[in-house]
Amino acid sequence: MPKNISLKEIAKLAGVSTATVSRVINNNGRFSEKTRLKVERVIQFYDYKPNKIAKGLRARRTDTIGIIVPDILNTYYSSVVQEIEEKFFSLGYSTVICNTESDSKRTQEYFEILEGNMVDGIILVGGANEINLDDVETPFVCIDREPRNKEIYFVGSDNYSGAKKATQYLSKQTNDITFVLKNTKTVAASERLKGFQDIVSSNKEIKGVVYHYKGESNELSKFLKEKTQKNNFGIFAMSDSLAVEILMAAYKLNITVPEKMKLVGFDDAPVAKICYPQLTTVKQNIKEISSNACELLVKLIRGEYVGQEERNKRVAVELVKRGTV
Numbered sequence: 001m002p003k004n005i006s007l008k009e010i011a012k013l014a015g016v017s018t019a020t021v022s023r024v025i026n027n028n029g030r031f032s033e034k035t036r037l038k039v040e041r042v043i044q045f046y047d048y049k050p051n052k053i054a055k056g057l058r059a060r061r062t063d064t065i066g067i068i069v070p071d072i073l074n075t076y077y078s079s080v081v082q083e084i085e086e087k088f089f090s091l092g093y094s095t096v097i098c099n100t101e102s103d104s105k106r107t108q109e110y111f112e113i114l115e116g117n118m119v120d121g122i123i124l125v126g127g128a129n130e131i132n133l134d135d136v137e138t139p140f141v142c143i144d145r146e147p148r149n150k151e152i153y154f155v156g157s158d159n160y161s162g163a164k165k166a167t168q169y170l171s172k173q174t175n176d177i178t179f180v181l182k183n184t185k186t187v188a189a190s191e192r193l194k195g196f197q198d199i200v201s202s203n204k205e206i207k208g209v210v211y212h213y214k215g216e217s218n219e220l221s222k223f224l225k226e227k228t229q230k231n232n233f234g235i236f237a238m239s240d241s242l243a244v245e246i247l248m249a250a251y252k253l254n255i256t257v258p259e260k261m262k263l264v265g266f267d268d269a270p271v272a273k274i275c276y277p278q279l280t281t282v283k284q285n286i287k288e289i290s291s292n293a294c295e296l297l298v299k300l301i302r303g304e305y306v307g308q309e310e311r312n313k314r315v316a317v318e319l320v321k322r323g324t325v
Contacts, residue, residue, distance in 0.1 A: 005046040014038045017134035020151070023241070065095050065297070066122040070102040070186065075241050075269035076284065080125055080143060081288035091298060093120070100185055104131050111136055121297045126186050134285070139300035141293045145187045146312065153300065154312045155293040159188050159266075162282040163195025163236070168266045169280075170234040171199065171206050173283035173325055174263050178209045178227070180246065181238040192238050192266060213242065220249035224261075232260055234325075240265040240272045240281055247275055248325070263324040277323025285315050292300035 011018040016035055024039040042048075043251075065088050069077050071072050085095050096119065098110040108131060114122055115138045122140035124133075133140075133152055144156040163179075170177050175197060179196040181189050193210065200208030211223060224246070227233050237243035243265030247257065255261050257277055270281035292313060299306050 005048055009047060009196045010039065010042050010046070013042045018137065020134075022137045026247065035098040040154075041258070047282060062118055062120055063259075064117075064119045065093050066098060066110070066119040067095055067113075067125065068098045068100060068107060068110050069125045070100050070183075072097065072099040072124075072241065076239060076267040077125055077270050078156065079269060079286050080290055081244045082288055084123060084125075084294060087291055087294040091294070102185060104185070107131050114138065121301045123293055123297060126188060139297060141297045141300070143289060143293050146191075153296055153310075154305070155289055155296060156314065157317050158314045159191035159317075160195040161300075162319075163192040164199050165235050165317070166266065166282050167196050167199040167206075167208075169319060169321075169325065170236060170262055170264055171203060173258075174232050174234045175205050176207050176227075176230050176233040176235070176238060178211050178240060179236045179238070180211045180213055182213045182215060182241060182242050184212060189238055196236060200253050220246060224249055224253055224255060228255055228260065232262070234262040236264045236265070236266075238266055240269040240279060242280070243279055243324075244271050244275050249277070258323065258325050268320055272320075272322070279325040280322045281320055283318045283320045285317070289315050 007021055011021045014021065016039060020031055021039055024036050025043070029213060033249050067081055067084055067161045069081055071077055072081065081097060088095055098113065098114070100106045100110060111122065111133075115136065118258075119138065122136070123143060125143045126139060126145050130202070141153045143153060143154075144159070146154045146156060167177060167179075177200070179193065181193060183189055196208065196210070200206050213219065213223075225255055235243075235246060237246055238315060243263055247263060250257055250261055250263075257263060263280065265279050265281035266284075268281045272279040296306065296310055299310075
C-alpha cells in the first residue's frame with residue numbers, strides 16, 4: 001500500500017479538486033461534511049502525511065499580491081487595478097500585475113507562475129469563462145468573473161441588471177437598438193448580452209440586434225453607414241472604451257449624437273466624462289468592488305472567518321444620464 005500518495009491522487013480518488021483536498025487538510029475554506037468525509041477516508045486509508053517542508057514554505061509570507069487582468073489598456077480594468085494597488089499598498093502589500101490579453105491559456109500560466117513564486121494571494125479581474133480554477137491552492141478572489149464553482153470567492157457588478165437598465169432606457173427613445181460587443185469570451189460580456197436579450201425578448205416592439213465587433217479597420221464606419229439608413233437608432237456598447245470608438249466613428253461620418261444616434265456605454269470610466277457629448281453609461285462602483293475584494297482576500301490569507309454574504313457579492317450599478325441619449 002503506497003504511503004507517498006500525492007495531493008493530486010487523493011483528489012482523484014475522492015472525486016474532488018486538489019484545492020478542496022487542501023482546504024479539508026488545513027480545515028480552512030468552504031466544503032461540505034460529505035466532502036470532508038470522502039477526503040478523510042482516502043487520507044486515512046493511504047496514511048497520508050503532508051509534506052512539512054512544503055507546508056512551512058507556504059506558511060511564509062511574501063507580502064505580495066498577484067493581480068491578473070485581461071486588458072490593462074481597457075480604462076475600466078486599469079481603474080480597478082489602480083484601486084486594488086492603492087488598497088494593498090495601504091495594507092502593507094506590494095503587487096505584481098499580469099496582463100493576459102484575454103487569453104485563457106496565458107491566464108492559467110500566470111496562476112502557475114504566481115503560485116510558484118509564492119505570492120500571498122491572487123486577484124483575478126474579469127477573464128474568460130473556460131479557465132479552470134479548481135486546482136488553485138493560493139487564496140484568490142475573482143472580480144467581475146463569477147465562477148461556476150460556488151466555493152470560489154467573487155466580488156463584482158450586477159452586469160445583468162445594468163444591461164437591462166441601459167436597454168430599457170434606450171427603448172424609450174428608439175425601437176431600433178443594437179448591442180455591440182468586442183470580446184465575447186468574458187463573463188461580463190455574456191451577462192450584459194443576456195440582460196439586453198431578455199429585455200428585447202420581453203418587448204416585441206423593440207428590434208434588437210447583436211453586433212460582434214472584430215476591431216478591423218473601417219469596420220465601425222461600414223456598420224454605422226448601414227444604420228444611418230434608418231430614421232434614428234440606438235447603440236448599447238458593452239464598455240465605455242468601445243462606446244467612444246463608436247462615437248468617434250460617428251463623428252467622422254457626420255452622424256449627429258443624440259439626434260440621429262443614441263449611445264449608451266458601460267463602466268463610467270474617466271473617458272465617459274471627457275468625450276463630447278459626454279457619454280450616457282452604466283456606472284460600476286469600482287472603489288467598492290475593489291475594496292471589498294481586497295478585504296476579502298486579506299481575510300482568506302489570514303485564515304479568518306468569511307461570512308456567506310461575503311463569498312459571492314454583487315455590487316449595484318447605476319444608469320448615469322448624459323449627452324449621448
